[in-house]
Amino acid sequence: MNKTNVKSLSKNGLFHFVESLGLPRYRVDQLIRRLYKNYAVNIDEITEFSKDLRNILHDVAYISNIELVKQINSKDKTKKFLFSLEDLQTIESVLIPDEDRLTLCISSQVGCAMGCLFCQTARCGFARNLKSYEIADQIIAVNRIINPAKVTNIVLMGMGEPLANFDEVVDALWRIVQFLVISKRKITLSTAGIVPKLLLLPQKAPEINLAISLNATTDEVRNEIMPVNKRYPIKSLIDTCKKYPLQPGRRITFEYVMIDRKNDSPEDAYRLVKLLSGIRCKVNLIPINPYPGCELKRSPDEKILAFQKILLKNNLRAFIRESRGQDILAACGQLRAGYKP
Numbered sequence: 001m002n003k004t005n006v007k008s009l010s011k012n013g014l015f016h017f018v019e020s021l022g023l024p025r026y027r028v029d030q031l032i033r034r035l036y037k038n039y040a041v042n043i044d045e046i047t048e049f050s051k052d053l054r055n056i057l058h059d060v061a062y063i064s065n066i067e068l069v070k071q072i073n074s075k076d077k078t079k080k081f082l083f084s085l086e087d088l089q090t091i092e093s094v095l096i097p098d099e100d101r102l103t104l105c106i107s108s109q110v111g112c113a114m115g116c117l118f119c120q121t122a123r124c125g126f127a128r129n130l131k132s133y134e135i136a137d138q139i140i141a142v143n144r145i146i147n148p149a150k151v152t153n154i155v156l157m158g159m160g161e162p163l164a165n166f167d168e169v170v171d172a173l174w175r176i177v178q179f180l181v182i183s184k185r186k187i188t189l190s191t192a193g194i195v196p197k198l199l200l201l202p203q204k205a206p207e208i209n210l211a212i213s214l215n216a217t218t219d220e221v222r223n224e225i226m227p228v229n230k231r232y233p234i235k236s237l238i239d240t241c242k243k244y245p246l247q248p249g250r251r252i253t254f255e256y257v258m259i260d261r262k263n264d265s266p267e268d269a270y271r272l273v274k275l276l277s278g279i280r281c282k283v284n285l286i287p288i289n290p291y292p293g294c295e296l297k298r299s300p301d302e303k304i305l306a307f308q309k310i311l312l313k314n315n316l317r318a319f320i321r322e323s324r325g326q327d328i329l330a331a332c333g334q335l336r337a338g339y340k341p
């Protein structure tokens with residue numbers, strides 16, 4: 001008989017599971033508490049259950065865990081974690097402390113199929129989608145490591161394209177909100193712009209924050225640096241953002257990787273202003289972090305500042321964001337599978 005992984009179960013699933021064993025419903029709350037507040041890694045840690053009950057559970061169920069393979073700490077306090085999965089694939093998560101926040105950048109896939117020119121994950125290709133429990137487990141595992149501190153914010157900006165793994169990501173988001181009790185306002189999903197899934201997201205997922213990796217202002221350039229644009233061009237993406245149901249006080253974040261002589265001209269800045277007019281948003285300008293062998297270069301500082309100035313003058317909120325964790329290859333676009341010890 002196949003054993004049930006209790007971490008793969010939703011609240012409803014847990015009720016059915018508990019019921020199938022003839023146990024009362026309060027056992028569900030005990031399971032949730034042990035798994036998501038005490039980060040239990042095996043059934044013996046569920047000490048509210050008697051030894052006999054734990055033995056019964058051992059026969060029918062187990063708790064899956066991702067395993068820490070390596071942790072690297074950056075000078076700037078960023079920490080990178082390499083985890084191995086049940087099939088020995090590896091993923092990375094990055095913890096970014098900032099004032100009173102502890103933000104964890106989590107992965108949604110092993111590798112990525114988007115093929116963005118500036119991103120190292122893309123160079124490693126795509127291996128597989130993560131399961132919802134593997135996505136949520138990155139938070140559980142890091143919480144266990146940094147105990148008694150706790151991750152406060154989540155960004156789905158690690159390896160992979162979250163909307164290309166839609167169902168598992170949506171499932172994970174519900175689990176993060178309900179079981180790990182992280183507010184939906186403190187969760188941000190970043191996408192390269194898979195339009196049909198973007199239309200579905202507000203119907204299926206909790207109302208989390210949205211970030212769009214725009215990175216160009218013409219289809220010609222965007223096609224070149226983000227192949228996904230050939231299927232979902234800028235206009236379709238921006239039209240979808242215009243219709244996106246935003247909660248009061250929220251803004252869509254547009255991420256714009258600054259690449260020398262590719263997308264950093266004043267004309268680009270003016271086009272960006274025009275594209276984003278009518279959208280409640282902010283823009284994060286991210287100087288590209290070139291990975292070894294990457295031919296794209298970082299825009300000079302004065303061009304980044306001039307670009308920002310045009311956006312600000314035209315009433316766009318625009319910030320320059322330096323990637324953290326550069327000394328440990330934990331910065332944007334540097335997370336990769338295929339780690340070799």
Ligand code: SAH
Binds near residue numbers: 323
């Ligand atoms: N697939 C998702 C999430 C992963 S990428 C997405 O496309 O949004 C997360 C962010 O890192 C994106 O905004 C992307 O544009 C940025 N990024 C990727 N590679 C980078 C690099 N080399 N330098 C700076 N930012 C990069």
